[in-house]
Structure formats: structure tokens, C-alpha cells
Amino acid sequence: MSITRIGDALDARADITPTERLILVQLARLAxxxxxxxxxxxxxxxRANVSPSTVTRSVRRLAGLHLIQRIRNRNVAGVFSAYRVTLDSDGTEDGPA
Structure with a gap:
């Protein structure tokens, strides 16, 4: 967990919904x-007390804004997801990677 990353998620661009920000903060907390x-x-x-479909929509939007990257890998149990939080220290996105 990175306190700086959580702060960056809280300060991220203002055009995301409160639910998207909550998902971003949860990802930053787990990063x-x-x-x-x-x-x-x-x-x-x-963790966010929302439906899985709400998380999926939020993740899709955050990825579209380049605030996160979703990485899908297959493991022995099926599909395993990882998320890379791509905020820099001033709360803006790094841009596409």
C-alpha cells in the first residue's frame, strides 16, 4: 500500500464519478x-459495496482515462486480473503506456 498513491487517487481528475474514485482508491490501496x-x-x-457490474463499468472508464491499466492473465483457476494504477505523484495520469 502506498499512502502517496492513495492521495493521488483522491486528487485525480475531477471528471470521474464518486464510485469511480472509490474504485480507484481501493486499487491504490491494494497496489x-x-x-x-x-x-x-x-x-x-x-470492498466498495457496489455490484460487480458497477466495478466493471468503473474499471473500463478508468482504463479509458489512462488512470489504470487492466492486465488479464490466465492462471490454473481461470482468468486472473491485475490492475496497474498509473497516477503520478501530482495526481495526474501518466498517459497511455
Missing amino acids: DNDGMAFTSVGNLAQ
Whole structure:
């Protein structure tokens, strides 16, 4: 967890909804030092007290704004998702990677 990354998520561009910001903060909270958050849509839905479809829509929008990147990998149990939080230290996005 990075307190700086959580602060950056709270200060991220103002044109995201409160739910999108909450998902972004949850991802920042779960992120390691490299900005990688290894979690599932179900886990994010539970943490944010929203439906999985709301998380999916929010993640899709945050990725479209280049605030996160979604990385899908197959593992032995099926599909495993990771999210890279791409905020820099001043609360703006890094841009496409």
C-alpha cells in the first residue's frame, strides 16, 4: 500500500464519478510499490459495496482515462486480473503506456 498513491487517487481528475474514485482508491490501496494491484472484480465490489457490474463499468472508464491499466492473465483457476494504477505523484495520469 502506498499512502502517496492513495492521495493521488483522491486528487485525480475531477471528471470521474464518486464510485469511480472509490474504485480507484481501493486499487491504490491494494497496489504494491510498482503500482500493481492483484485483485478480482468481486473483491473490489465487496470492498466498495457496489455490484460487480458497477466495478466493471468503473474499471473500463478508468482504463479509458489512462488512470489504470487492466492486465488479464490466465492462471490454473481461470482468468486472473491485475490492475496497474498509473497516477503520478501530482495526481495526474501518466498517459497511455
